[in-house]
Amino acid sequence: MEIHGWGRYPRLDASLAFPLSAGQCAPLLGEPLIARGLGRGYGDCALAPRVLDTRRLDHLLDFDPVSGVLTCAGGATLADIVQVFVPRGWFLPVTPGTRFVTVGGAVASDVHGKNHHVEGSFCEHVIGLDLLLGNGERVQASASERPDLFRATCGGMGLTGVILAARLRLKPIRSAAVVETTIKTPDLDATLAAFAEQAGSTYSVAWIDCLARGRQLGRSVLMLGEHADDGPLALSGGHPVAIPVDAPAGLLNRVTMAAFNALYYARARTGTRRVGLESFFxxxxxxxxxxxxxGRAGFLQYQFVVPEAAGLRVILERIAASGRGSFLAVLKAFGKGNDNLLSFPHAGYTLALDFKAEPAAFELLDSLDRLVLDHGGRLYLAKDARMSAATFRAGYPRWQEFEAVRERHHAVGRFASALSRRLELQ
Amino acid sequence: MNKILVIGATSALAEATARLWAAEGHRLHLIGRDTGRLAAIAADLKVRGAEAVTVERSDLLDHAGHAAAIDRAIASLDGLDIALIAHGSLGDQKACEADVGLALRELDTNAISVVSLLTLLGDRCAARQHGTIAVIGSVAGDRGRKSNYVYGAAKGLVGLFAEGMQHRFADSPVRLVLIKPGPTDTPMTAHLKTAGARLADPAKVAAAIHRAIGRGTPVAYVPGIWRPIMWLIRNLPRPLFNRLDI
Structure with a gap:
């Protein structure tokens, strides 16, 4: 059947296997395959002619209410964890902007959240993993046991093995509410100053108007958050509103995006209020x-990190001048990176935005790639659908170590995705 | 806290429904064939909040073992408030047409074993004058169709048998709930999905099953849209029906 990532570009014809237990995974090994969870990777990281779908391997296996350590299968979803544990006073230590991802996917992408500057990325809270290697062996990996494999698997895009189970440390909370503070900043300097001033906030992120130019370049709505100190712990619930059909091709264009952004900025309410955890995260x-x-053509999500504000400014100027911004551009100041071989975050600024998948967007992004590399940055593999192997190698200098670990642990020739092929990994 | 027996506990719908019960803190006993999966499901239900979860491996085609398995379940649960019979297989219709042995095995899996379990559970509940028995039928049991009449006939038998038991228990506190799911996105229907069929989300179907069992609804189509659809299919004049490729 035809599958695609969250960006709906590219698409690929794949045969999917749905193992019902960890024991059913090993017999699927053979021709290269990639594990796939909820398909929320934007680009081609979970696309391959052979896919091991982990959605039936979604069991919560053990929980210690004293330490908050949860053991769960790789296909367990963050949505499930939130639903089960928030009412008991526990939350994810790190969460991306959607709860519809699997734990295996969160590990493979070493996802980050609004608290990266304080609490690091997802895998920094993972104590250990159970992996199915390419030779059919089931092994454990952690910082002390097979540390090379652990460091390669955290952020390794599923290319080292199948993540069958993970042990992670949940975070105690006293309320399902978040105290949210909203600050409006008129330009980039003010935005970055606000991030610096608010470095003590547990959660911080900015929506940035990437179509604003000149003096307004970088104007943002900064959102800060702290878990509230008092209850209740009940989630608000509510069903999502569905977009039932593909939007017509022209709906999101320069005019509607600019109007949306201007309106969003103008209407943002500054100040402090209590919001539900679901609406905050x-x-x-x-x-x-x-x-x-x-629309049907899909979109490209582009997320980069650069160490210095100067680089961010140059790239923002290029995007604003192109007039091809998106209506949800997100800026965040990262804390320091970790020791995982392919984890994306490192100290500096990260910007994420989307572009309709069309030829002009590909050209623009090629030119942005050069700016990102020139400024010492890199792109997020979980979002990418198009960077070249050369761009990947320049941004991820430890790629050869990664390949060596894969070689050592029998991954080569067993695990491959459209992403790994494009990046010319073995 | 209810004491709940789930037969065919590794089926996707049974598991999704059991998760809802677990979240409410009930006590569960699971019967299924695959011990590895039963262990993972039991661990999962415990983490989700079940008061206790016990499991028993059993081959449901071995009818002789049914009575003892049910009695062990009742002992293990220390009573019985709800029983859900959920095992089944969606056999290959074409293969069944060519192999009568296979067709009879499908009938055994989906109907005869269910009749055995319903009879035994009915007996236990009648003796205690207490309990809700729920069984997974199917919309396929509402009218025989060329694409799956072996499966449909088995589910139709279950439906008629359940209807008879409802009549028998009409004046008693014992409830019998017949669930009729439409095509659902489960491992059983993986081949339909690749063919592009629209399948219901098992979590939503489970929520409807959970609700129907809680209310003691005699016949629950899940999702509810299948009630009018199947009314139409049942009442379609034969010349028209025969032209449908379903």
Missing amino acids: YPLDALADWNRLY
């Missing part, structure tokens, strides 16, 4: 299938 989850807004 997962605003887009309320809109099921929002990826259909870009």
Whole structure:
């Protein structure tokens, strides 16, 4: 059947296997395959002619209510974890902007959230993994046991093996509410100053108007958050509104995007208020299938990190001048990176934005790639559908170590995705 | 806290429904064939909040073992409030047409074994004057169709048998709930999905099953849209029906 990532570009014809137990996975090994969870990777990271779909391997296996350590299968979803554990006073230590991802996917992408500057990325809270290697062996990997394999698997895009189970440390909370503070900043300097001033906030992220130019370049709505100190722990629930059909091709264009951005900026309410945890962390989850807004052709999500503000400014200027911005561009100041071989985050600024998949967008992004590399940055593999192998190698200098670990642990020739082929990994 | 027996507990619908029960803190006993999966499901239900979960491996085609398995379940649960019979297989219709042995095995899996379990559970509940028995039928049991009449006939038998038991228990507190799911996105229907069929989300179907069992609904189409659709299919005049490729 035809499958695609969340960006709906590219598409690929694949045969999917749905193992019902960990024991059913090993017999599937043979021709190269890639594990796939909920398909929320934007580009081609979970596309391959042979796919091991982990959605039936979604069991929560053990929980220690004293330490908060959860053991779960690789296909367990963050949505399930939120639903089961928030009412008991536990939350994910790190969460991306959607809860519709699997734990295996979160590990493979070493996802980050609004607290990266304080609490690091997802895998920094993972104590250990159970992996199915390419030779059919089931092994454990952690910082102390097969540390090379662990460091390669965290952020390794599923290319080292199948993540059968993970042990992660949940975070205690006293309320399902978040105290959210909203600050409006008129330009980039003010935005970056606000991030620096608010470095003590547990959660921080900015929506940035990437179509604003000149003096307004970089104007943003900064959102800060802290878990509230008092209850209740009940989730608000509610069903997402669905986008039932693909939007017509012309819906999201320069005019509607600029209007949306100007309106969003103008209407943002500054100040402090209590909001539900779901609306603070997962605003887009309320809109099921929002990826259909870009129409049948799909879209490209572009997320880079650069160490210095100067680089960010140059790239923003290029995007604003192109007039091809998106209506949801997200800026965040990262904390320091970790020791995983292919993890994306490192100290500096990260910007994520989407572009309709059309030839002009590919040209623009090629030119942005050069700017990102020139400024010492790199692109996020979980979002990517198009960077070249050369761009990958320049941005991820430890790629050869990664390949050596894969070689050593029998992954070569067993695990491959459209992404790994494009990046010319073995 | 209810004491709940789930037969065919590794089926996708049974598991999704059991998760809802677990979240409410009920006590569960699971019967299924695959011990590896039963262990993972039991662990999962415990983490999700079940008061206790016990499992028993059993081949449901071995009818002789049914009575003892049910009695062990009742002992293990220390009573019985709800029983859900959920095992089944969606056999290959074409293969069944060519192989009568296969067709009879499908009938055994989907109907005869269910009759055995319903009879035994009915007996236990009648003796205690207590309990809700739920069984997974199918919309396929509403009218024989060329694409799956072996499966449909088995589910139709289950439906008629359940209807008879409902009549028998009409004046008693014992409830019998017949669930009729439409095509659902489960491992059983993986081949339909690749053919492009629209399949219901098992979590949503499970929510409807959970609700129907809670209310004691005699016949629950899940999702509800299948009630009018199947009314139409059942009442379609034969010349028209024969032209449909379903």
